[in-house]
Amino acid sequence: MPLDQLVLGLQHALDRLIRRLRLGPPPSAGRRRLLIVQIDGLSRAVLEDAMARGRAPFLARLVHRRGYPMTPMSVGLPTSTPAFQLAAMYGVRPDIPGFHYHDKRRKADVYFPRGSDAAHVEQTQAAGRKGIVSGGGTYGCVFTGGAASNLLTFAMIKRPTGAGLVRTASKLVVIAWVLVKGSIASTVEVVRALLRMIADPVSAAAGNWKWLAIKLAISVWLRELFTLAAGHDIYTGVSTIYINYLDYDVAAHAWGPRHPRALQALRRVDASIHRLWRVLRRVPEHRYDLYVLSDHGQAATQPYLRLTGGRRIEQSLFDDFFSTAEGRASTAGREGGGVFRTLEAVRARRAPGFFQRFVNYLEQDFPWVLGGTRSVREHDGIRVIAAGPNAFVYFLETTEALTIERIEERHPELPARISASPGIGIVLVRSAAGPLCFWRGRRYSLDTLAAGPFAHRPDLERVVEGIRDLMSMPSAGDLVIYGIDAPQGNVSFVAEVGAHAGPSIDEMETFLIHPPQVIVPTPITHPVQLYPHFASYQTEAA
Ligand SMILES: [Zn+2]
Numbered sequence: 001m002p003l004d005q006l007v008l009g010l011q012h013a014l015d016r017l018i019r020r021l022r023l024g025p026p027p028s029a030g031r032r033r034l035l036i037v038q039i040d041g042l043s044r045a046v047l048e049d050a051m052a053r054g055r056a057p058f059l060a061r062l063v064h065r066r067g068y069p070m071t072p073m074s075v076g077l078p079t080s081t082p083a084f085q086l087a088a089m090y091g092v093r094p095d096i097p098g099f100h101y102h103d104k105r106r107k108a109d110v111y112f113p114r115g116s117d118a119a120h121v122e123q124t125q126a127a128g129r130k131g132i133v134s135g136g137g138t139y140g141c142v143f144t145g146g147a148a149s150n151l152l153t154f155a156m157i158k159r160p161t162g163a164g165l166v167r168t169a170s171k172l173v174v175i176a177w178v179l180v181k182g183s184i185a186s187t188v189e190v191v192r193a194l195l196r197m198i199a200d201p202v203s204a205a206a207g208n209w210k211w212l213a214i215k216l217a218i219s220v221w222l223r224e225l226f227t228l229a230a231g232h233d234i235y236t237g238v239s240t241i242y243i244n245y246l247d248y249d250v251a252a253h254a255w256g257p258r259h260p261r262a263l264q265a266l267r268r269v270d271a272s273i274h275r276l277w278r279v280l281r282r283v284p285e286h287r288y289d290l291y292v293l294s295d296h297g298q299a300a301t302q303p304y305l306r307l308t309g310g311r312r313i314e315q316s317l318f319d320d321f322f323s324t325a326e327g328r329a330s331t332a333g334r335e336g337g338g339v340f341r342t343l344e345a346v347r348a349r350r351a352p353g354f355f356q357r358f359v360n361y362l363e364q365d366f367p368w369v370l371g372g373t374r375s376v377r378e379h380d381g382i383r384v385i386a387a388g389p390n391a392f393v394y395f396l397e398t399t400e401a402l403t404i405e406r407i408e409e410r411h412p413e414l415p416a417r418i419s420a421s422p423g424i425g426i427v428l429v430r431s432a433a434g435p436l437c438f439w440r441g442r443r444y445s446l447d448t449l450a451a452g453p454f455a456h457r458p459d460l461e462r463v464v465e466g467i468r469d470l471m472s473m474p475s476a477g478d479l480v481i482y483g484i485d486a487p488q489g490n491v492s493f494v495a496e497v498g499a500h501a502g503p504s505i506d507e508m509e510t511f512l513i514h515p516p517q518v519i520v521p522t523p524i525t526h527p528v529q530l531y532p533h534f535a536s537y538q539t540e541a542a
Contacts, residue, residue, distance in 0.1 A: 004228065004275060005282075012235045033288045034136075034240040034537040035230075035280070037273055040081060041249030041498075042266065043297020043506040044072060046257055055263045058274035059292065059513065067516040068290075072509065073524040074459060077466030078390065079296035079500045079507035081244075082112050082121070082142040084527050089133065089145035089242075090126045091531030093469060097476035098501050100387035105399045105474065109376065109385065118142055132534040136240030137233050139226040145242055151229060152222070185220045223247055227272040231279045237286045240537060243276075245269045249298070252498035257298040257506065262498070289518060289537075294510040295527075301389060301492040301499040304483060307423045313391050313481070313493040314377040314384045321411065321418060322382050385477070386493035389425075389484050390501040392477025402478040404431045415479060416441050425485040425502075426453050428471055429478070435471035440487065453485055454503075462525060463503050469526075 039047075051060040062068045075084055078098050086094040100111045110117045122143045131146025138144055141153040223245060230243045251265040273292060280288050304313055311319075377384050383394040395402050407414055407429065419427040420441035427438040437444045439453040446464050454463050470476055483491030484502035492499035500507045512530070514520055521529045 004231070005278065008228070008231050008235055008279060012232075031239075031287065032537060033237065033286055034132075034534060035234065035276070035288045035290050036240075036242045036534070037276065037290070037292045038141075038242070038244040039248055039266070039269055039292065039294050040140075040244055040246050041252050041257075041296060041298050041500065042294040042510065043257065044070075044294075044509050044511045045506055046266075046297065047294070047511060049258070050263055050266055055267050056270040058270045058277065062277075062292075063513060068513050069516060071512045071514065071520055071522060071524060073293065073512045074462045074508055074526065075296050075510055076462070076508070076526045076528075077470040077503055079502060081295050082118070084295035085142050085145070086122070086125060087527040088530040088534070089131045089143055090129045091528055091535070092125060092127050092129070093526075093528055094121075094125050095473045095475050096121065096125075097392065097470060097473045097480070098385075098387045098390055100385055101392055101475050101477070102383055102385055102394050103475050104394060104396065104401075107396075110475070112142055130535065130538060132531065132538065133240045133242045134538055136238050136242070137230075138242045138244075139230060140222065140244040140246055141242055147240070147242070149238075151226070181224055185224070189220065223268065223272055227275055230276060234276065234279045234286065234288060235283060237283070240534075244295075245272065252298045253496045254498070256300050256497045258300070259498075289515045291515075292513040293530075296500050297506040297508070297510055298498040298500045299389065299484060299490045299502065299504040299506050301483065301490040301497055302488065303495045303497070304423045304491050304493045305495055307488055307491065313386045313423075316421070317384055317391075317393065317418070318377060318379060318382075320421065321414060322380065388494055388496070388501045389482055389490065389492045389499040391481040391483075391493050393479035393481065395478050401430055401474060401476070404429045404436060407478060416443060418479070418481060423483060423486050423488060423491045425482045425491065427482075428467060428476075428480040430471050435467055437467065439485070457505065459505065459509065462508060465525070466503060466508065 047056065047059070050056045051063070054060075063070050076087070077083075078096070080096070080099050082099065083094055083096040086092065086096060096110075100109065102109050110121060112118055131144065133145030133147035136145075136147045137149035137151070138147045138153045139151050141150070144150050144153055147153075226243050226245065230241050233241050247265040247269055248262060251262040252259070255261045277290065280286075280290060305311070308316060378396075381396045383396055385392045385394075395407065404415060415427045415429045415436070415438040418424055419438035425439070429436050429438070433445070435446060437446070437449060437453065442452065444452040446467060449464060449467075450457075450460055454460055457463055470480065482502045483493055483499075484504050484507075490499070490502075490504060512520060512524060518533075520533055524530070
């Protein structure tokens, strides 16, 4: 869009003027710079489909006409953003079994939207390594990757931009433009929705208003802000930029990974990447290499609640398998006070009024906004956390993970029985002889998976490696329960029709689009392999 170019050009001129007044040097021109664009939640299969059907025209051109190779990438387990980003940013195999889990040794839950949790995980697991975004900027990530400037990145959510606050302040022209454009776009969307209502008041029901809210918040405002701010970074020659577009992932959770609304979100992300590309072309002297990748895909799921007539997985587990009378009555929570307790109270329907209605609305329609916290239950030393198509069961009697031998002393045949119950796919558990997988009541070792749940998987080796990695994480549950590949199809334990964290092929298989002249590791079997490649831009910078 030429107006964007004008605004960025204006900002660029302003920056030059400021630099001249302060006699500072322009950024050095020589070395290669790194621009990573992550399209959250997009599987390779959906992208290929979208490209073929004209729903991602810029990426299709980049791959087919400009010769940017699309290298397949398998992302390992769990298929979850924090696990991917820690591996790619620091080159370590993380102890991050999901988006929400329990750390028995610290006796604490880790829940990623909480900025302090993300920061703690990054500090303790980065192993003192230099992150791939050191000296650069992140947008919408879970971790900083060493970046000084972080906008809406979980680990820095309370200090939105750290040192980058100054940088943001210097982006005043860009920010003013985001406000103008965002307001116009919001108005257009609201007017459109109103016209639809007038034209067809019956079918323009709740669904459209939900979509409108998401579109405005994430798809209009966040995407605009990220794109223009990153465009400005490119003009000024920031050494490394990691930008994560969330639009597609959010829409796919709400409507399914192949729903027209999810593809529409992808279409808009594609247009934003095109805009970044045009900025790149205006400053060839900065020598940016553009990478487009995805951290995981999504499986089409049905909510567990729909199968069970409203009974949650935690409830099912306590009622059917860990049954005690008090167990049925108690709700979660050693977890602290403050907002959490208020939310719990509100969720337990103890708080009346408008706020209650708002939270109920969020809980029903935007479960991912509240994440997994509401799906925690603990009783009799057993803690259950459900966080998507995955649920973790922790026996709190020891700080180490329990093996099946220990678990079955108290709960005979437990993994087998759970795996045979409705809405359950596979159940993973550790044993003295390595991880075991239970599926539809039967037991498989990693060597015999091909005879069971993962028959016909071309990437069986990746699945085996993923399960081994996952069950060697100290924070993974003593039981790891997946709704993926249940007899009823793929099932999520939260109210969503697109989900990830599990081992289905759409969740695990993504892509890396990269410049034709660079050589990337192949095959990419785990995001940990990206680290040395991206880190080499840092050494060049030194
Ligand atoms: Zn997601």
